[in-house]
Amino acid sequence: MSKTTLQTVAQTRRSVYALNKTLPVSKDDINQIVEHALLHTPSAFNSQSTRLVVLHGEEHDKLWEIAKAELAKIVPAENFAATEAKLDMFKAGAGTVLFFEDTNVVKGLQDSFPAYADNFPIWADHASAMTQYAIWTTLASENVGANLQHYNPVIDAEVAKTWNIPESWKLRAQLVFGGIVSPAGDKEFAPVADRMKVHG
Numbered sequence: 345m346s347k348t349t350l351q352t353v354a355q356t357r358r359s360v361y362a363l364n365k366t367l368p369v370s371k372d373d374i375n376q377i378v379e380h381a382l383l384h385t386p387s388a389f390n391s392q393s394t395r396l397v398v399l400h401g402e403e404h405d406k407l408w409e410i411a412k413a414e415l416a417k418i419v420p421a422e423n424f425a426a427t428e429a430k431l432d433m434f435k436a437g438a439g440t441v442l443f444f445e446d447t448n449v450v451k452g453l454q455d456s457f458p459a460y461a462d463n464f465p466i467w468a469d470h471a472s473a474m475t476q477y478a479i480w481t482t483l484a485s486e487n488v489g490a491n492l493q494h495y496n497p498v499i500d501a502e503v504a505k506t507w508n509i510p511e512s513w514k515l516r517a518q519l520v521f522g523g524i525v526s527p528a529g530d531k532e533f534a535p536v537a538d539r540m541k542v543h544g
C-alpha cells in the first residue's frame with residue numbers, strides 16, 4: 345500500500361524551534377486551519393469542550409513577554425538568562441495558539457454521567473491533544489513550522505486577565521508557529537517491535 349496523503353503530511357510535522365514572523369500563508373489561512381480542526385476533531389460524547397485562542401503579531405509577542413515576567417518571579421536570577429533566551433526563541437515566531445478546556449462542560453458531563461466522572465477530565469485532555477495534533481500537522485502541510493509548549497499554570501492568571509478568558513477555561517498548551525528558519529534535526533525512533541504488537 346502506498347502512503348496516504350495524511351501519512352505523508354504526518355511525517356512533515358516536527359518540533360520546529362527556529363521560527364520567524366514571515367508566514368508562507370495569510371493570517372486568515374491560519375485562522376481557517378484552527379477553526380477547521382476545532383470543528384472536525386472528535387471529543388468524548390461530542391462534548392466539544394476544547395476552546396482556542398489565536399494570537400497573532402503583537403498579541404503573540406505579549407504572551408511571551410508575560411511568560412518572561414512570570415518566570416522571572418520563580419527562576420533563580422543566575423539561571424534566568426537561559427530562560428529568557430528560550431522564551432525569546434518562541435517570541436521570534438509569528439503567533440501562538442492557546443488551547444483551553446472548558447471545565448464547565450467537563451463538570452456538566454460528570455454530573456450527567458457519574459459512572460464516568462473520573463474519566464471526563466482525562467478525555468477532555470485527549471480531545472485537546474487531538475486538536476493540537478490536527479492543527480500542528482495541518483500547519484506543517486502548509487510549510488508553517490510549530491512547536492508545542494506548556495507554560496501553564498505559571499502564565500494562567502496573566503493570560504486570563506490579558507485576553508479576558510472565562511474563569512472556567514483551563515489552559516492546557518501553547519502551540520507556537522511561524523516561518524521556518526531552519527528545519528528540525530534528525531529524530532531517533534525507539535524500536536517498533538518493543539512498542540507495537542500485532543496478533544492474528
Ligand SMILES: Cc1cc2nc3c(=O)[nH]c(=O)nc-3n(C[C@H](O)[C@H](O)[C@H](O)COP(=O)(O)O)c2cc1C
Pocket residue numbers: 357358359360491492493494528531
Ligand atoms: C504531550 C506532549 C508534550 C510536549 N511538551 C513539550 C514542551 O513542553 N516543550 C517542547 O519544547 N516540546 C514539547 N513537546 C514536543 C516533543 O518534545 C516532541 O514532539 C518530540 O521530541 C518528538 O519530536 P517531533 O515533534 O519533532 O516529532 C511535547 C510533545 C507532546 C506530544
